[in-house]
Amino acid sequence: MTGLAVALDDILAARDRIAERVRRTSLLSDPVLTDRFGVPVAMKAEHRQETGSFKLRGASNALLSLPPERLARGVVTASTGNHGRALAHAARLAGVRAVVCLSRLVPANKIAAIAALGAELRIAGASQDEAMAEVARAAVGDGLTAIPPFDDPAVVAGQGTLGLEIAEDCPEAATVLVPLSGGGLAAGVAVAVKALRPGAKVIGVTMETGAAMAASLAAGRPVEVVEGPSLADSLGGGIGLENRVTFPICRALLDGAVLVSEAEIAAAIRHLVALGETVEGAAAVGTAALLAGKVRATGPVVTILSGGNIDPALHARILAGANGPEAA
Numbered sequence: 001m002t003g004l005a006v007a008l009d010d011i012l013a014a015r016d017r018i019a020e021r022v023r024r025t026s027l028l029s030d031p032v033l034t035d036r037f038g039v040p041v042a043m044k045a046e047h048r049q050e051t052g053s054f055k056l057r058g059a060s061n062a063l064l065s066l067p068p069e070r071l072a073r074g075v076v077t078a079s080t081g082n083h084g085r086a087l088a089h090a091a092r093l094a095g096v097r098a099v100v101c102l103s104r105l106v107p108a109n110k111i112a113a114i115a116a117l118g119a120e121l122r123i124a125g126a127s128q129d130e131a132m133a134e135v136a137r138a139a140v141g142d143g144l145t146a147i148p149p150f151d152d153p154a155v156v157a158g159q160g161t162l163g164l165e166i167a168e169d170c171p172e173a174a175t176v177l178v179p180l181s182g183g184g185l186a187a188g189v190a191v192a193v194k195a196l197r198p199g200a201k202v203i204g205v206t207m208e209t210g211a212a213m214a215a216s217l218a219a220g221r222p223v224e225v226v227e228g229p230s231l232a233d234s235l236g237g238g239i240g241l242e243n244r245v246t247f248p249i250c251r252a253l254l255d256g257a258v259l260v261s262e263a264e265i266a267a268a269i270r271h272l273v274a275l276g277e278t279v280e281g282a283a284a285v286g287t288a289a290l291l292a293g294k295v296r297a298t299g300p301v302v303t304i305l306s307g308g309n310i311d312p313a314l315h316a317r318i319l320a321g322a323n324g325p326e327a328a
């Protein structure tokens with residue numbers, strides 16, 4: 001695996017660095033799919049991670065990897081979702097400043113959640129792109145360090161700690177299904193799993209609408225795609241035409257990318273509720289691919305319940321039968 005920006009050693013170092021700041025989450029059994037396929041199907045319970053998603057691993061590792069004088073000045077991001085929340089939390093634990101840049105479109109409840117973690121908010125621009133430009137200005141002007149949501153070796157190494165735990169807790173794992181957006185999670189998990197279990201297949205799963213990494217892998221280079229609303233809102237966004245880290249790793253190590261529909265994601269959310277697990281759409285895609293028969297269940301299979309931060313009203317609509325993101 002020479003030539004890739006992240007190696008197993010980086011992930012082992014990340015684990016030591018973040019050990020006291022993140023939970024080691026458990027591996028749960030899916031008894032229904034285990035019965036259906038006749039092989040063990042397990043779920044990595046990362047929706048029970050502090051801040052409700054695995055993003056805390058990468059954000060913590062990136063923050064704690066900074067030289068002390070840069071760390072002391074603080075960090076900045078434009079993510080309003082799980083990465084923004086994780087970075088705000090990690091910065092508070094480290095006792096440093098966090099600035100989260102938002103567009104005017106971000107809903108008030110999300111703004112309140114980020115503010116409650118002690119992050120400073122900068123509301124700028126009518127779009128996420130304009131908020132990103134504000135990040136760059138803040139980073140330069142205030143001496144803050146930008147922590148990107150995925151395309152960064154320290155972020156990927158942090159997400160890879162989740163792969164170490166899978167390899168340890170399910171040493172025979174034959175198939176690992178990873179939710180795929182910018183590819184930080186998939187890249188980190190693939191580096192860890194392939195290093196420790198070379199025979200295991202690592203497959204990215206994403207939604208049909210606006211699957212930027214899947215389209216980029218098919219094209220052989222980073223491409224842009226048209227986005228639409230999805231139940232898997234945490235899987236939205238591009239991979240960056242200047243992608244340096246996650247695209248090369250995903251291209252080298254992933255054994256495929258599978259797309260699931262909105263109705264398949266909704267069915268998986270309902271399936272998981274029946275098992276007692278409340279997850280967001282992005283976290284349900286591996287289960288969706290299995291339920292829909294879109295991956296060969298060579299077992300043991302491990303899915304990653306990557307986050308639990310679903311809007312309660314949306315969750316209730318899905319349980320009532322909604323099969324897409326629009327209000328019924």
Ligand SMILES: *Cc1c(COP(=O)(O)O)cnc(C)c1O
Pocket residue numbers: 053055082083149150179180181182183184185186234235280282283306307308
């Ligand atoms: C960010 C996120 C993903 C995708 O991770 P990438 O590193 O961008 O591929 C999946 N699930 C949840 C819950 C997320 O927050």
